[in-house]
Amino acid sequence: MSDVVVGGGIVGLAVARQLLIQRPGSTVTVVEKEPAVGRHQTGHNSGVVHAGVYYPPGSLKAALCRRGVALLREYTAEHGIAYRELGKLIVALDADEEKRLGDLHERAAANGVPGIELLGPSGMRDLEPHVHGRAALHSPQTAVVDFGAVARSLADDVVRRGGQVRLGTAVRGIRQSGDKVRLGTSGGEIVADRVVLCAGLHVDRLAVLAGGDPAPRIVPFRGEYYRLTPQRADLVRGLVYPVPDPRYPFLGVHLTRRVDDTVDVGPNALLALAREGYRHHDLHLPELLGTLTYPGFVRMARRHWRTGVSELAGSLVKSRFAAAARRYVPQLSAADLLPAPAGVRAQAVDRDGSLVDDFRIEFSRRVVAIRNAPSPAATSSLAIAEHIVARLE
Structure with a gap:
């Protein structure tokens, strides 16, 4: 049996590891277009290990988050990765x-x-x-961890168990032919019995190449962060979050002490001008036009344009961003905030304009596509891998 996992983020690496656990000695290859693993959503998040508070009972998020926490805690202990239950x-x-x-x-x-x-x-x-x-x-028991470190450890596990991690290899075509799947890549053709698409920001495009439905479409949202100055980091001991408002699609600004004791403030949620648009000026015109002309995005924008205007104002005016955090920590001021790296969330949007809430995993005959895996996907990664591999077997 030959399996290929497309995407070297934490979820893809967890799936590859689980395939090798399930079938020792089988051929498993991870294909990642970047020169290192965990370069996108895995490496651009706040590091929160979610406990499962928010998710509707019976949903995949609820079940896989709770299972994922247990597996992740055990994994980090076994591999000497810092895991801090800050609450x-x-x-x-x-x-x-x-x-x-x-x-x-x-x-x-x-x-x-x-x-x-x-x-x-x-x-x-x-x-x-x-x-x-x-x-x-x-x-x-809500915790923090360095998910990038977890991803690197998973990659080492894959190799140690006999798998391959092919970096700098972009997938350009996918064709199901008989009982095989043929992947055209920048490093030549790869032939597999099964393919699992864990490509995050690009998974919808790859799913279409494999014969899947064009919807849901990934809409990239940039989440901008500030970081408290070292002198003010003692204002927050753990994690301070707002109560979710069902009228709005995203959670809003919160405060998070990270595993290295820095404290992040954010994120907001702005439409990114590129799928990997981590900076204001990062623009990929074909990707942006693809988003703006997608009927699902147009319907979503009509519903939430006021929220979008508010988020943009917070992005442009630092004092407004600080004011959102000051509602919870009154001693904060704009002078206490330093710029911090941004992240981009791969949010699936259906044709009717609704944001896909739960994990969405599509199984076809020989290709599995994780079509929606926002937070808590990193928390749930080892459990998502169990779920997918159990279905495949």
């Missing part, structure tokens, strides 16, 4: 948010999130003395 406070600022906080508590309990607890102002201050709010939901 998360989801903070309600008014009565309406406090009611939604109660709903989140019920959802978290249904998902089996351990140690979850509702707190009042005094309980919040015990954990985060500088955080202001009316009430909070505390998730003590």
Whole structure:
């Protein structure tokens, strides 16, 4: 049996490793267009290991996040990778948010999130003395990790188990022919029995090459971050998050202490001008035109254009970004924020303009495509791999 995994991010590497665990001695090749693994979503995130608070019970996200946390904690312990359970406070600022906080508590309990607890102002201050709010939901086992380090360790595992990781190899064509899949790549043709597409920002394009549906389409959203100055990093001990608002498609600005003790503030959510558009001026005109002319994007933009304007204003005016964070940590000012690297989220959007919420994994005869894997995909990566490989076998 010969398997090819396209994409050298944390999910693709986890799938390759699981294939080798399931079938020792089989031929497994990871194909990655970049010169190193984990260069995109895996290496451009806040490093949060989510506990499973937000996701609808019974969804793939809920099940695979909880399983993924257990597997990731075990994996990092075995491989000496720092894993810190700093805990998360989801903070309600008014009565309406406090009611939604109660709903989140019920959802978290249904998902089996351990140690979850509702707190009042005094309980919040015990954990985060500088955080202001009316009430909070505390998730003590929410953790942080360096997902890039996890990806590099997974790549080493793949090679150690007899697999290959081919870097600098871009996939340009996919053709299913009889009982084989033929991949045209920048390094020549690769013939496989099965192919798993874990290509993140480019997975929709590759899925179409393999004969899949054009929808959902990946729409790239750039998430911009600031970082607290070292002198102000002690204002946040762990993770401080807002209560999700169902009217808006993204969570909003929050504060996250990372595994190296720096504290990130963000992200916002702006339409990226390229699928790998990490900077304001990164523009790929064909990709941008493809997004703007996609009917699903047009419908989504009509619904959420006010949110888009607000996010753009926060991006252009640092004081507005700081004001969003100051709602939770009143001592913060714009002078406390330093620029930090941005990330790009590969968000799948359906034809009707709805953002695909759950993980979406399409199985065909010989090609599997992970069509939507936003957060908590990194947290869930080892469990996603189990799920896919079990279905393949």
